[in-house]
Amino acid sequence: MFLYAMGHGVATCAMCEHFQHSSETINYYVNRVIKAIALLQFTYIVLPSGTDPVHPRIRHDDWFYPYFKDYYFNLRQMDNVEKDDDPPDDPNLVVTPPDM
Numbered sequence: 166m167f168l169y170a171m172g173h174g175v176a177t178c179a180m181c182e183h184f185q186h187s188s189e190t191i192n193y194y195v196n197r198v199i200k201a202i203a204l205l206q207f208t209y210i211v212l213p214s215g216t217d218p219v220h221p222r223i224r225h226d227d228w229f230y231p232y233f234k235d236y237y238f239n240l241r242q243m244d245n246v247e248k249d250d251d252p253p254d255d256p257n258l259v260v261t262p263p264d265m
Contacts (some may be wrong), residue, residue, distance in 0.1 A: 166190060167198035 170180060180191045222231045 166194050170195055 166180060166184060169175070169183070176185075177188050177191055180186075181188050184191065216226075
């Protein structure tokens, strides 16, 4: 149910029709999976630091990099980004954090 909901982006009522269960049952099981994934954050999920380079597969792939360049630009600027600043368009440009 969880994979169907996340993969297709369907509403609960559509899931009720597809799986022939009540919305209460659908919400119960989807929430159980979400809570289980949230428990993994302390063991398996590690956020990158501002000095971690972008993985080459992401950096050189036009499909993935547009989604990650904004994140890395903001992470590396560490709250020094002005609201009017745009991330660099050059995918080979590496932005380093300021010295503190």
